[in-house]
Amino acid sequence: MKTLILATLAVGLSSAAFAQSPSCNAQATEKKLAGAAKTSFVTKCEKDAGAACDKQAADKKLSGAAKTSFTAKCVKDAVGT
Numbered sequence: 001m002k003t004l005i006l007a008t009l010a011v012g013l014s015s016a017a018f019a020q021s022p023s024c025n026a027q028a029t030e031k032k033l034a035g036a037a038k039t040s041f042v043t044k045c046e047k048d049a050g051a052a053c054d055k056q057a058a059d060k061k062l063s064g065a066a067k068t069s070f071t072a073k074c075v076k077d078a079v080g081t
Contacts, residue, residue, distance in 0.1 A: 023080025024049065042079065049078035 022030065024045035028038045053074035057067045 023078060025080040046075060046079050049075050053078070 021027075024042045027045065028041050031041070033041050050071070053071045056074060057070050060070070062070050
């Protein structure tokens, strides 16, 4: 019983750790940004996401087209619509 509880707790914590943060556009809306401030925020957020996605691609040892595809999708998901 104790093992089952610990396993359930571990799964719950690991899934919470991988939860994504809100997209750049969602964060900008949440902060009620508009115009140039929103554009600047989203651009910086996109740049930061690109760096993070490149690191993830390197951690996964991706290269070539696989890296490009992964990074593009990762950045697109991070920026949002």
